[in-house]
Structures are given as structure tokens and as C-alpha cells.
Amino acid sequence: MSQTTPSEPAPEAGLPRFSGILYERIGGALVPLAATILAFLIGGLVVLITGHNPITAYRAIFNGTGFNWFFPWVTGDERRIAGKDLQETLRVTTPLILTALAVAFAFRAGLFNIGGQGQYWVGFMAALFVGTHLAGLPRPLHVILGLGAGILGGMVWGGIAGFLRATSGAHEVITTIMLNWIAIFGGQYLYELGGPLQGSNASLPRSDVIDASAKLWVWWGTFPGLHVGIFIAIAALVVYTLILNRTTLGFSLRAVGFNPDAAHYAGIPVRRSYFLALAIAGGFAGIAGAIDVLGFKYSVDTSDFGSGIAFTGIAVALLGRNKPVGIFFAALLFAGLQVGTSSRNLDPAIFPPELATDLSTMIQALVIFFVAADVLIIYLWRLRRYLRPRQQMKEEPASP
Amino acid sequence: MIDRVRTPRSIGIAGIALGIFAFWVTVPPFTTRFFGIPVVFGLAALGLGAAALMQDERRLGTFAVAFGFIGMLAGLWAQGVSEATLKDVLTAGLLGATLRFATPLAFAAMGGIFSERSGVVNIGLEGMMLTGAFFAVWGSIWSGSWVVGLLMGMIFGAILALIHAFFSIHLRADQIVSGFAVNFLALGVTGYLFSDLYPEGIQTNEVSRVPTLALNFLDDIPGIGNFLHDVFGGLSLLVWLMFVAVALTYVVLFQTPIGLRIRSVGEHPRAADTVGISVYAMRYLAVTTSGVLAALGGAFLSIGFVGTFSENMTSGRGFIALAAVIFGKWRPGLAFLATLLFGFGFALAIPLQREAGISENLVSTFPYILTLVAVAGLIGRSIPPAADGRPYVKQ
Numbered sequence: 174m175s176q177t178t179p180s181e182p183a184p185e186a187g188l189p190r191f192s193g194i195l196y197e198r199i200g201g202a203l204v205p206l207a208a209t210i211l212a213f214l215i216g217g218l219v220v221l222i223t224g225h226n227p228i229t230a231y232r233a234i235f236n237g238t239g240f241n242w243f244f245p246w247v248t249g250d251e252r253r254i255a256g257k258d259l260q261e262t263l264r265v266t267t268p269l270i271l272t273a274l275a276v277a278f279a280f281r282a283g284l285f286n287i288g289g290q291g292q293y294w295v296g297f298m299a300a301l302f303v304g305t306h307l308a309g310l311p312r313p314l315h316v317i318l319g320l321g322a323g324i325l326g327g328m329v330w331g332g333i334a335g336f337l338r339a340t341s342g343a344h345e346v347i348t349t350i351m352l353n354w355i356a357i358f359g360g361q362y363l364y365e366l367g368g369p370l371q372g373s374n375a376s377l378p379r380s381d382v383i384d385a386s387a388k389l390w391v392w393w394g395t396f397p398g399l400h401v402g403i404f405i406a407i408a409a410l411v412v413y414t415l416i417l418n419r420t421t422l423g424f425s426l427r428a429v430g431f432n433p434d435a436a437h438y439a440g441i442p443v444r445r446s447y448f449l450a451l452a453i454a455g456g457f458a459g460i461a462g463a464i465d466v467l468g469f470k471y472s473v474d475t476s477d478f479g480s481g482i483a484f485t486g487i488a489v490a491l492l493g494r495n496k497p498v499g500i501f502f503a504a505l506l507f508a509g510l511q512v513g514t515s516s517r518n519l520d521p522a523i524f525p526p527e528l529a530t531d532l533s534t535m536i537q538a539l540v541i542f543f544v545a546a547d548v549l550i551i552y553l554w555r556l557r558r559y560l561r562p563r564q565q566m567k568e569e570p571a572s573p
Numbered sequence: 574m575i576d577r578v579r580t581p582r583s584i585g586i587a588g589i590a591l592g593i594f595a596f597w598v599t600v601p602p603f604t605t606r607f608f609g610i611p612v613v614f615g616l617a618a619l620g621l622g623a624a625a626l627m628q629d630e631r632r633l634g635t636f637a638v639a640f641g642f643i644g645m646l647a648g649l650w651a652q653g654v655s656e657a658t659l660k661d662v663l664t665a666g667l668l669g670a671t672l673r674f675a676t677p678l679a680f681a682a683m684g685g686i687f688s689e690r691s692g693v694v695n696i697g698l699e700g701m702m703l704t705g706a707f708f709a710v711w712g713s714i715w716s717g718s719w720v721v722g723l724l725m726g727m728i729f730g731a732i733l734a735l736i737h738a739f740f741s742i743h744l745r746a747d748q749i750v751s752g753f754a755v756n757f758l759a760l761g762v763t764g765y766l767f768s769d770l771y772p773e774g775i776q777t778n779e780v781s782r783v784p785t786l787a788l789n790f791l792d793d794i795p796g797i798g799n800f801l802h803d804v805f806g807g808l809s810l811l812v813w814l815m816f817v818a819v820a821l822t823y824v825v826l827f828q829t830p831i832g833l834r835i836r837s838v839g840e841h842p843r844a845a846d847t848v849g850i851s852v853y854a855m856r857y858l859a860v861t862t863s864g865v866l867a868a869l870g871g872a873f874l875s876i877g878f879v880g881t882f883s884e885n886m887t888s889g890r891g892f893i894a895l896a897a898v899i900f901g902k903w904r905p906g907l908a909f910l911a912t913l914l915f916g917f918g919f920a921l922a923i924p925l926q927r928e929a930g931i932s933e934n935l936v937s938t939f940p941y942i943l944t945l946v947a948v949a950g951l952i953g954r955s956i957p958p959a960a961d962g963r964p965y966v967k968q
Contacts, residue, residue: 219765223765223769285747285749287749287753337945337948337949340949341948341949343945343948343949344948344957346696346749347895347896347899347944347948348945348948348949350696350892350895350896351896351941351942351944351945351948352941352945354889354892354937354938354941355938355941355942355945358934358935358937358938358941359934359935359938361934362932362934362935362938365932365934367930367932368932368934475934484757487753488757491750525768525772527764527768528765528768528769530764531760531761531762531764531765531768532761532765533761534757534760534761534764535757535758535761535762535765536761537757537761538754538755538756538757538758538760538761539754539758541750541753541754541757542736542740542746542751542754542758545740545744545746545747545750545751545754546740546744546745546746546751549744
């Protein structure tokens with residue numbers, strides 16, 4: 174559906190003033206940066222119109238993210254709180270990086286994986302099952318089995334969409350949306366009152382808590398502290414880059430993503446590539462769920478299934494332009510927004526947190542809009558040039 | 574004559590009918606308790622389905638096999654449940670509830686058909702419904718009149734659709750990404766305004782609701798009057814409007830010049846452009862219409878049904894509507910049937926949970942599984958309009 178038509182001009186056509194390498198280096202980051210700034214400006218405007226002060230609101234949100242921990246002049250109690258906030262921000266960053274990778278990986282093969290949500294939950298439930306059922310295993314083994322189950326669960330869920338795409342051509346956007354809801358309602362069914370996997374407390378619609386031997390190690394702080402998941406996420410960024418750029422599989426996936434017909438004529442199995450791309454993408458989302466359950470959630474309540482972490486992951490992938498570094502910083506940004514606007518970290522006297530949560534949703538939406546329509550950003554960029562005095566325009570070399 | 578009856582098509586249809594019959598005989602008023610009867614009917618349906626399949630009638634054949642299997646299982650299940658329970662689950666009110674559940678889906682699905690028939694993928698239906706739901710409540714409280722509420726919902730639904738249209742038509746952004754952002758934006762904006770304007774929430778008595786039409790004369794019809802009254806007697810005006818919307822969607826898209834233009838733009842924009850149809854204008858028109866229709870669906874939820882607003886109150890209905898569009902192969906009539914099927918599932922889930930202890934969550938997965946099966950091509954391929962999702966560049 175979303176593939177480029179032959180008649181569409183190449184994306185570079187809109188950027189006559191950037192030479193190729195310069196665009197790669199600076200232009201690639203320019204649009205996401207401009208999109209972010211624009212989104213925050215419009216968000217600030219909304220805050221202003223509804224009678225609040227955007228500057229104090231943004232500052233309060235920033236202080237809730239824990240990023241001020243990096244400032245050397247923050248000391249004492251303030252530093253301790255900032256450390257705790259930063260731990261939370263990094264904990265949220267972890268699944269955002271991984272669910273973004275689930276989108277980015279499929280995207281490089283020309284597929285749009287909206288199914289991160291379902292893959293995340295299936296991975297989550299698979300890891301939860303291993304964590305609650307295999308009591309008595311030694312710790313590293315139990316943790317590794319749990320993470321493995323998460324990857325496998327996510328791969329199965331992504332693989333279904335990949336299989337359908339490969340065999341019947343069913344569009345992955347539709348199938349992954351459907352698989353999301355099947356995973357969500359199915360999960361609620363499993364743990365509801367009287368559900369097959371409901372925990373030992375018969376009056377609560379939730380699972381049991383996982384075994385202590387399946388919990389991830391905490392390396393920074395206590396109660397709850399930060400688990401090692403962030404390192405797994407960073408490792409996944411490396412794995413993502415390695416698979417795509419250093420393996421035959423990655424090469425064929427990218428070839429399929431560029432042009433499936435050409436890839437087919439070059440002898441690359443296109444259908445197999447579609448299946449593998451979505452299965453591996455699902456694995457990334459699946460391990461995100463596994464890390465969340467083994468790292469800090471430890472159990473699940475049916476009301477948890479409403480959370481849309483993987484949807485934010487799509488925004489992260491779009492803003493990060495499917496590049497590892499971009500994804501890392503975009504995930505930090507959105508995790509910071511989410512933590513900074515949570516009711517625990519934001520002083521209601523400065524800015525009501527229930528508004529701030531919706532504000533961050535709005536900002537995310539605007540970021541996606543502006544990144545998706547880079548034509549708009551480039552247009553605004555050019556507009557700025559036209560606003561300059563005439564003489565300066567003349568001094569510039571004529572475009573080729 | 575005999576030859577006409579024995580076509581693969583009619584064999585398939587007979588199989589489907591037998592499958593339904595296998596279940597029907599086990600519920601009131603028949604309530605057969607002998608296990609052989611649903612089994613015989615079910616197996617007969619399976620046999621006819623297989624026969625149709627062997628004669629290359631794939632679609633009806635698969636349907637017949639599925640109906641036979643499900644009918645047999647459901648029949649056997651119903652025989653194990655007491656007659657009183659069955660009567661509580663299967664009431665005439667169930668059909669009324671089906672219509673109520675189907676209404677928001679049908680509005681949004683019609684909107685989806687307009688948009689996708691013009692070549693713009695609209696996964697922002699969910700957001701447009703949510704916008705309609707919120708602004709309908711807002712307008713209704715602000716003016717004290719549900720008419721203004723409906724108008725406000727439609728206007729803001731149209732505005733959101735225009736944003737989607739601008740990004741996906743003029744700026745040629747990826748339509749799926751843009752639709753996705755529309756959902757996010759609607760969630761953020763409605764949530765923000767709701768928390769800002771109504772920090773205490775909204776009481777149902779503050780809201781002017783769309784009236785219900787009490788059709789008491791239906792009772793006077795001899796014979797089936799009682800049944801008709803139970804189904805149609807107490808429906809919201811918006812449900813009737815939904816029937817009109819479905820009919821209008823069909824008429825506009827398939828019986829008028831403008832519908833032909835919209836469809837041509839969705840199938841082959843270059844050709845349409847060549848004969849002088851404005852591709853952009855048609856797409857803007859269709860996407861805006863889809864926003865208005867989806868907003869009406871959302872408004873039914875808020876001022877037509879519950880009488881209040883809560884954050885993210887559409888909770889995925891826009892995606893079910895999208896599923897109905899695909900399930901219905903981008904055709905108004907079939908998509909409407911799909912929304913009825915999904916609506917029936919939701920309506921049935923509640924009494925099933927209450928009376929028979931079958932999980933509502935489990936039943937809720939069925940529309941999505943059905944759609945998955947449908948797009949997988951098991952019951953006839955769903956093929957989108959040729960230019961669906963492709964931006965058009967004027968030459």
C-alpha cells in the first residue's frame with residue numbers, strides 16, 4: 174500500500190541545495206530535529222491557549238525526567254531524586270528502543286510493522302509463563318530461558334503476519350493490527366477471573382508473581398532501581414546494525430526493501446525475506462515484553478493490557494529514522510516525556526499531570542506528522558530563506 | 574431445472590443453511606435435546622461444503638464447511654445448557670443490541686469505504702471517531718442541544734480528516750503513518766481538553782442526548798408485532814440515521830457521477846486526471862466525508878448511547894470498522910453485514926458471560942480472527958482499490 178509509485182520523484186529531489194554527503198550527515202538529523210522543535214512549539218502554544226505557562230510547564234516536565242542528573246551543579250537531595258527519575262526514564266527507554274527496532278527492522282525490508290503491541294504482549298506473557306512455572310532453576314538459566322521465551326513468543330506473533338504476507342499477500346498493516354487486538358483480548362482472557370492462567374489469588378484478575386530466580390539483575394539504585402535491560406536494548410541496537418549491514422540475510426532484506434521486483438530477479442527469495450523480516454522484528458518486540466516482566470513488572474493485571482508502549486515505539490522508529498543512534502535518542506526523548514509527565518514526578522501545582530500526559534501524546538502525534546511530511550519541514554526551511562534580505566539571496570551560488 | 578439447482582453455488586448456500594439449521598434446532602422454540610440432530614445437520618453441511626469445494630466453489634464451500642462445523646459445535650453446546658438460560662441469552666433484545674453495537678462501526682466503516690475508494694488509506698478512523706465523540710458531548714453541553722452536539726462532532730471530525738487529507742494528499746506523507754498520527758493526535762487533544770474543561774468528569778444529566786424513537790405502533794402488527802417492537806421499538810435516532818448513511822454510501826458511490834469519479838481516482842488516478850477529474854479534489858472530498866461519518870459513529874457512542882465522555886472511549890472500534898471495510902471487500906452492503914456480524918458478536922458476549930460463563934474477552938477476539946482469516950484469502954480474497962495508499966503526483 175505504502176510503496177513508492179514509479180511516478181513519484183526520488184526523495185532527494187526536494188533537496189536541491191544539499192549535496193549528497195552533507196545531506197546524509199546533517200540533513201538526515203535536520204528533519205527529525207526540526208520536527209521535534211516544531212512539535213514542542215505547537216504543544217507549548219496549546220498550553221498557552223488553555224491558560225497555563227508553557228515555560229514553567231516544560232521546565233517541570235524536564236526536571237521530572239531525571240536528565241538534570243547529568244548537570245554537575247545538581248547536588249544533595251535533588252541529585253538523589255534526579256537519579257531515581259533517571260532510572261525510571263531509562264527503564265522506559267528500554268522497551269521503547271526494542272519496540273522501535275521491531276518497526277525499523279521490518280521497515281528496512283519494506284514492511285510496516287504496526288504489530289509491536291501484540292508481539293510485545295505475547296513476548297511478555299511467554300516470559301511470564303516461564304518465570305512463574307519453572308521454579309527451582311538456577312538464576313542465570315531461568316533469566317535466559319525467560320528472555321528466550323519472550324523472543325520466541327514475539328517471533329511467533331510477528332511470524333504469523335510474515336507468513337500471511339508471504340503466502341497470500343495479506344497486507345501486514347492489516348494483519349498486525351488484528352494480531353494486536355487478538356493478543357490484547359486473548360491476554361485479558363488468560364488472566365481474567367476464572368481465566369486459564371489466573372494467579373493463585375482467585376479474587377484478583379492477575380497472574381502470579383515470577384520466581385526470584387527469573388528476575389533481572391538490578392545494577393543501579395534500589396526500590397526498584399534500574400535493571401540490566403537497558404544494556405540488552407543497547408546490545409539489540411548493535412545486533413540490528415550487524416544483521417542488516419554485515420550479513421547475507423540483512424543484505425537480502427534491504428534489497429527486498431529497496432525494490433522487491435529487482436530483488437526477485439536477482440534471485441533473492443522475496444517471500445522468505447518477508448517472513449523472516451517480520452519474525453525477527455517480532456523477536457525484538459518480544460524481548461521488550463520479556464524485559465519488562467522480568468525486570469520490574471514481575472506479574473500482569475488484566476488492566477495492564479491497555480498500555481500503548483509499542484505504539485510509542487512506532488513514533489520512536491519514525492523519529493529515529495530507523496538508524497540505531499537516532500532510535501536511541503528518540504527513545505530517550507519519548508521516555509523522558511512519559512516519565513516527566515507522570516503524576517508521580519510532576520507537581521500538580523505547576524502543571525496538572527493529567528494534562529501533561531495528554532500533552533506528551535499530542536507532541537508525539539505532531540512529531541510523527543512532521544517527520545512523515547518532511548516536505549513540510551523543507552518547505553518551511555526554504556521559506557526562511559525567502560524571508561532574508563534580497564542581496565543575500567543573490568550572493569548564493571545558483572543551484573545546478 | 575435440476576441442473577440449475579445443482580450448481581456449486583447453490584450447493585454451497587444449502588450447506589450454509591444446513592449449518593445454521595444445525596444450531597437453530599437446538600434453541601427455543603424447538604430446543605431439540607437429541608444429540609444426533611445437530612450432528613446430522615452439521616455433517617450434512619460439511620458434506621455439501623466439501624462437494625462445493627470440489628467443484629471449485631471455494632468461497633461458499635469454505636463458508637459451508639465453517640458454518641457446518643460451528644453450527645454443530647454450537648448446537649451440541651446449546652444442548653448442554655438449560656432451556657431457561659438459552660431463553661435469557663437469545664432474546665429479541667439481542668438483535669436490538671446488535672444494531673446498537675453495529676451503529677458506530679457501520680458509520681465509521683462507511684467513512685472508511687469513502688476514503689479508501691478514493692485511494693487514501695484511513696487508519697485514522699479511530700481518532701476521528703474519538704474526536705466526534707468528544708466534540709459531540711462538548712457541543713451538546715455548551716448549547717444544551719444534541720443537534721448542535723452532532724454538528725460539532727461532525728465539524729471537528731471533518732477538521733481532523735482534513736489534516737489527514739492534507740498530509741497524505743498534498744504533502745504525500747505515508748498515509749499509514751499519517752493515519753497513525755491522527756489517532757495519536759485525537760487521543761492527546763480530546764484527553765487534554767477533557768481534563769482541562771471537565772476536571773470533575775461529565776455527569777450524564779448535563780448532556781443533551783440524541784432522542785430514542787419509541788415506535789409503539791409496531792406492537793399492533795399482528796403476529797410478529799411483539800418481536801418487531803422488541804428489536805426496533807426503542808432505537809436511537811442515530812441508528813436509523815446509520816441505515817440512511819449505509820444506503821446513501823451505496824447510492825453515492827455506485828449510482829452517481831461523483832461516486833464514479835471517487836472510485837476512478839482510487840483505481841487509476843492518472844487515467845482519471847487525463848479525462849479531467851481533479852484527483853486532489855475528489856480525494857479531499859472523500860477523506861472529509863469519511864471524517865464526518867466516523868465522527869457520527871463516535872457521537873453515537875457519547876451522546877447517543879452512554880451520555881458522557883471518557884478518555885479513549887472508542888477503545889479500538891475504529892480498527893474494527895477498518896476490519897469491517899476489509900471484510901466487506903470495500904463494498905457498503907457487505908461491510909454493513911460485517912459490522913452487523915461483529916455487533917452481534919459483541920451483543921452476544923455480554924449475556925454469554927453472564928448466563929453461560931463464557932469469557933467476554935474471548936468472544937471479543939472473534940472479529941479480529943475472522944478478519945485475519947478473510948485477508949488471508951481463505952474465504953475469497955479481499956482486494957483493495959488499485960491505487961489505495963498511493964500518493965498522486967500531478968504531471
